[in-house]
Amino acid sequence: MCSIGKLIDTTPCPGVQWTATFLLQPALEKGREVTEEGINRRTLLAGGVAAALTATAPATAAAAEGSAAPAAPEPAAGPLVGHVDTGTARIWARPGLDPTRYTRWRCTYRTGQDSPRRITTELSAANDHTLLADLDGLRPDTTYEFRLEPLSSAPGFTPLTGSFTTSPAPEQPAVVTMGMGSCAPSVPDRIWTRVLDEGCDSFVMLGDTPYVDTGDLAVARRKHREFLVQPEIARMIRTMPVWATWDDHDFGGNDQHGDFGGKVATRTAFVDHRANATFGHGADGSPLTTRGEGNGIYTSFRRGPLEVFLLDPRWFSRTEASWADPAKPTCLGRVQWDWLRERLLASTAPFKALATGMIWDDKQSSESDDWGTYAHEKEAILDFIAGERIPGCFLIGGDIHVSRALDYGPRVGYDLWQFIVSPMHGSTIPSLNVPSPYLKHSAVEPHVFLKLVADTTVPDPTLTATWINRDGTRFFEVRRTATQMGHPAP
Known part of the structure; x- marks a missing residue:
């Protein structure tokens, strides 16, 4: 810089x-x-x-x-x-x-x-x-x-x-209110105004933001521009920091993986129209701060008490043997995994979101773009968090046109939650609201975003997640404390 x-x-x-x-x-x-x-x-x-x-x-x-x-x-x-x-x-x-x-x-x-x-x-x-x-x-x-x-x-x-x-200093007691959402159309929609009205000071686009569905560079660029000039989106993105990742439809098309032939073009269009601090890594494996040729788009950032790791499960998937099990295909790739380990170990944030466009479960459908397909790497990530006693972690997903909150119990030494938020547009998929022993809340509702409030001004810092639609209706809420998301004293 x-x-x-x-x-x-x-x-x-x-x-x-x-x-x-x-x-x-x-x-x-x-x-x-x-x-x-x-x-x-x-x-x-x-x-x-x-x-x-x-x-x-x-x-x-x-x-x-x-x-x-x-x-x-x-x-x-x-x-x-x-x-x-x-x-x-x-x-x-x-x-x-x-x-x-x-x-x-x-x-x-x-x-x-x-x-x-x-x-x-x-x-x-x-x-x-x-x-x-x-x-x-x-x-x-x-x-x-x-x-x-x-x-x-x-x-x-x-x-x-x-x-x-700008972000509060890491040591400063603060309240951060961050919006997150996935699956958004390139049409005017008051959901973006609701994000502002709810007091969000930042926003994360979790993928399918927008729907690109092509490997043609000119078309992909045009679709990104069409998305960003929608009046409500344009108002929001000029008044708060916005970070972004992709899911299948902005990576290339439905249920696409790293063997998609047009991914260089769609990555080019993505970095042309976003302003993350980094965009994956360069040829030498170092994080890429420029918008030239590179590998993937993963990045991370910290805003006050909340650090977000925006992982890229698309670019590298099926391109090499897995670092977790060489007999199976990778999802993250070795370089991204090494980066994630290093960043997690270095993080001092009370709350840490591991976010991907796809969900951290098996969708139980004919599609294979989910962490259930790459369970060997998902479990290795969670084993690492547990083994290193890293506090404050939770999972974020989108993609499935259903909103859900799941509690997996003490998988990482404390209760591990996944927050799924989808869609911001008007189309839901009720069949993907599948039964699960871990499911605590769900809503098959359109026009939904997630409001995360991280508060370190109280004696036991809190993380509150609320699912809200464009009319301001609250569907459900999860509130956790730093103590609940930490390890008991030995």
């Missing part, structure tokens, strides 16, 4: 530069107008979604900068706030202006005695003319507002604006 005010290299399209500007204020200071060069906060915050849905500038504006015929303007996608931690943030956008002509961008911010800051970045032709702006030097638990706009004249262009709040 680059320091504030420095060039950020994202495989640039030569000669094309953009500047991201961000505004900063303490998390508790709200509503104060800030004026700089005739621009106030009301102006800054207006029009972000409008820019995502309308053409961003007339062609004559681009023509003013050169004699060549200008590229036709396209609808802007984004901005999307991606990975945010205590001191850094990653912002994504596809501005839509002619990428060969609009080169300089300006931003302004003011709060308290802080000086204005600027970040310059470049559009990447290799990544569908999108940009990433990596901000660092930020303060924990602080709200920032940012703005993307060209310095050169672009009549009709609406600045791309947004905001985010």
Whole structure:
């Protein structure tokens, strides 16, 4: 990542530069107008979604900068706030202006005695003319507002604006409210507004977000753009950090595994349109922070008391012998498994989510994309957690168009829960709500997301999971304490 005010290299399209500007204020200071060069906060915050849905500038504006015929303007996608931690943030956008002509961008911010800051970045032709702006030097638990706009004249262009709040410091008592969801359509839907109304400060897309169902790169890119410009989604992704993984339909198609022939194209489209901190690993096995060629898309992040391990069970599955049982095919692959072990051992978060798009059970259907198919690796993961006495772990899944909560008892030395949340769209599959001796709650309901609240401001930190639909109806809730998710004293 680059320091504030420095060039950020994202495989640039030569000669094309953009500047991201961000505004900063303490998390508790709200509503104060800030004026700089005739621009106030009301102006800054207006029009972000409008820019995502309308053409961003007339062609004559681009023509003013050169004699060549200008590229036709396209609808802007984004901005999307991606990975945010205590001191850094990653912002994504596809501005839509002619990428060969609009080169300089300006931003302004003011709060308290802080000086204005600027970040310059470049559009990447290799990544569908999108940009990433990596901000660092930020303060924990602080709200920032940012703005993307060209310095050169672009009549009709609406600045791309947004905001985010950095993570509380790990040792700071805090309450984090994170939304999670899977299986979402590329149509307007008020479920995304409900996520905001419920006070979520962050969100995790668990896959089938969107439905891509192709190995064609151009089509996959178009479907990602169509998803991100939906008005309610666009509003959410510019106002909170968003992390993402994939499931079968954004990996390539229904019930696809790592032998899918179009996975390089779908991975390219995914990294083109997301802003995770890392995207799987490179050729040397190291986590990949850039958007070039790589393997998988797995990543992890910590937000206050909650650390999330977004695993990739698609890319590597069936591509090599399993690290857990060489006689069987792998799901995670050796490199991802080594990464997961290292990250779990290093984690000090009170609560740790192991999240995949697919569920951690056998779906008991004709499909094989579930952890029941790779039970040898699932059991090895749980054995590792138990053997290393790693506290606070729970499982997250999506995919099946049914929401469920399962308690497997003291499998890892304390009661292990799985939270399944699906779908955010309107289609359910009642037949996948199968009986299980571990099942505690279920709901065959459409338009559902999961609200996770991790609270370390109380003597015994709590994790509360609530399944909510777009109308605000609560279907069920699970509440656990850190003591209940830890090991008894020897």
